[in-house]
Amino acid sequence: MRPSPARTPFIVRLGSSFDARSWRLIGLFAAFALIAVPVMHLALPADHPLHLSTWFITLVGKILCYAIVAVAMDLIWGYGGILSLGHGLFFALGGYGFGMYLMRQIGRDGSYQSDLPDFMVFLDWKELPWFWIGSDSFLWAVLLVLVVPALIAFVFGYFAFRSRIKGVYFSIITQALTYAAMLLFFRNETGFGGNNGFTDFKRILGHPITAPETRVVLFALSALALIGTLLLARYLVRSKFGRVLTAIRDAESRVMFIGYNPLWYKLCAWTLSAVLCAIAGALYVPQVGIINPSEMSVANSIEIAIWVAVGGRGTLIGPVIGAFLVNLAKSWFTVSFPEYWLFFLGTLFIVATLYLPQGVVGLWARLRAGRRRGEGAAAGTTTAAAAKGAGA
């Protein structure tokens, strides 16, 4: 019996949202990201067997950002039943918002030694466009990262959900949205660097962006952001809000007939999911060092869905596992067998939807349940619970 949510303090409710084993796992992960990685990267000499290379830090840091996106996607798809094919847009918007700040931090070190970013000099622009005003301030950049995607998601979501667009219709419309945005950002006149986007960053808050210390800090921030996202998501899905959201996923009409208005539940989840994506995008750009419109391509957004599908929808650890599995496979394939990567990814899409409806997590639960039954344990209730967990 859980105590009534209204009387218990928030921090206790947050604490009780995970069991002890999950907290141990999170603590282990935090210790690895915040202590072990800096030590292994900075303190150990380069030829030490336990030394972590820059390549490793960048790769894992990148995947941590992807994992945040995957959890955000899972929140809206796994729990809300809304498949967005436009999450790449919010990710890229976050990246662009923070990229503007990074571009201004280059200062006069660009190849044209101008106050303006290089691409503007190239286009023969004399001053910053209005939407670049304030972009030299870090706080303003953070505000942009949070507010712009939230606003776009809110307005788009409000109209879409109000007209009760759902299912594939909604997916296709979000796809059109990100496609239109990609075309827009590809234009030089839009003022975001056109084809090439933003790159050649030099500094972040005055620190050189390629320095090992900066990398470690960014890595730690990504890890913290992922932990925060997981905690928030866990809290949300266990709350009344999350229950209603899940109910909407399973039978929207019934929820409406009971007297809830699905609009606000969906809209909240949708906007929150967009903001989480944007945060991930903002953390991603300084680590990878480039942001361009291809991040908004249709293919990228669909790939996010496959991370979630492979890991397991409707679980929180699933998307994280999926993001890691798929992206590690991608970086291995694109180095070793670039021509087979699309075969693998295509097959993954098909196999994951046909045979892994609950993803790797579901498969694991099923295997465990099967083994218990095989051992002849009379834990009928446990098996049922596991099966139920797999079906959630």
Add this chain to the structure above:
Amino acid sequence: MYTLRSLLAICLLGISCAQAAIDPALLRPLADDDSDRRIAAIAALVEAAPEEAQPVLQAMAGDSLALAGERVVVLGAGGRVFDAASNRELTPPPAGIETIGINNRVRRELASALAALRLFSAEREVRWQAAQEVNQNVDARMLPLLDRALAVEKDPKIRDRLQLAHAQASLGSTDAAVRLAAVKTLGESSDPRVRQLLLPLTEKQGDSWREADSAVRAAAGTSIRSIEQRLAWADNLGRAFTGLSLGSILLLAALGLAITYGVMGVINMAHGELLMVGAYSAWAMQSVFRTHLSGALDWYLLAAIPVGFLSAALVGVLMERIVIRHLYGRPLETLLATWGISLFLMQVARTLFGAQNVEVANPSWMAGGVELLPNLLLPWNRIIIVAFSIAVLIAMWAILNLSRLGMFVRAVTQNRPMAGCVGVPTGRVDTLAFGLGAGIAGLGGVALSQIANVGPDMGQGYIVDSFMVVVLGGVGQLAGAVWAALGLGVFTKFLEGWTGAVVAKIVVLVLIIVFIQKRPQGLFALKGRFVES
């Protein structure tokens, strides 16, 4: 007497070889040292003896006119020499022959004089060509010639051209009344060049008007406005046509989708790759014809139509049997799985045919176009694609409405369990309907191969557009897809005129997104009562 010259005359002009003699005094200045006098001589010769002048000028343009003493001669094949005036062979050939060299200025004059002369040809086609050439390069000295041509010309189209040329020539006249009449006639043209011609008349040069007479100036202004109106009209017509052709391509891409998504409710993200399969079949047929049937290469496209249909349909049936069949009722999963198939097919194409675009040539009968107005050319390949998409549309309508399969498909769409109860093999109908939709995508691919690049990624560019067509048109029927495709095509093209291609595309996408908010069921919705679709 079959001389080379008269042969030429017969071939080119259809003028009989019996010729009257030309006055040698008219011929002699052709060999003058001074270009101005030579040009004057050409004009005089044309005016005095339009029919006989032709072979002489032809010879001059071909550098075979020469001077022997004071006599102008034509050098024939095999060292034979003819007298230019009488057209008789000179035996023995005279000594001291000097070829008459001509510079570019004279050559230009010659060309337009020859064109002018062809106005009198007996063949309509030759005269039509000549009238068009005269229109491009005309001056006041041709006036008498044009007058004469107008007097004998019967064909209205050619007369029209000649009158235009006449008016152009009269613009240089010193008589204001003649210029006024000319300006008024020119106002009936719809040729952008005529507008260029009239514009200077309304402009100032320094302080004085280029055209001194104010009545002529005013008339020129009116004429320019009416020409511009007509030009704008032709522009809009042209835009409507390109819009129509874009719409018909969208329609071909979306028709298959209208069956698989609209009727069966299956989101097929690999639809673009089915287009690609069709386009590659066209390429394959081209290669087969090139190696085995090079004589009939022009007709490879006809063979590509069934091959494209069947190969895409085969891929579609396989897709349905292996993957999609297990996902009915789970549209979001279908979407992801078909996206996987699309990645797979793309990579297969890349492995088989290379990552580069392959080259598919238009057959020769698709080259060229119909010129409706001077600034409006409708290319044949676009016209044929519009016609082709209409044919596909009719065929599809017939299959859905007249055939047994179509009836089954409609029955399954309306009520699957009930259809199953009365004995419709729903599983097989699904497979066949999916194959049909895929095959139509293949046909779309064959058509696309004629106007777009054929490469592994080509399908990706159409997937968003074709979904937009289906979503906009409303699910469940063909009429919606047709109107949505044509409307989108024409609207996009008109918008492109204002804003440029990329912005037009963005605006269209945003407008569709907004439109769907207002009418989630699309333009044409199936009537019925649903709580949940």
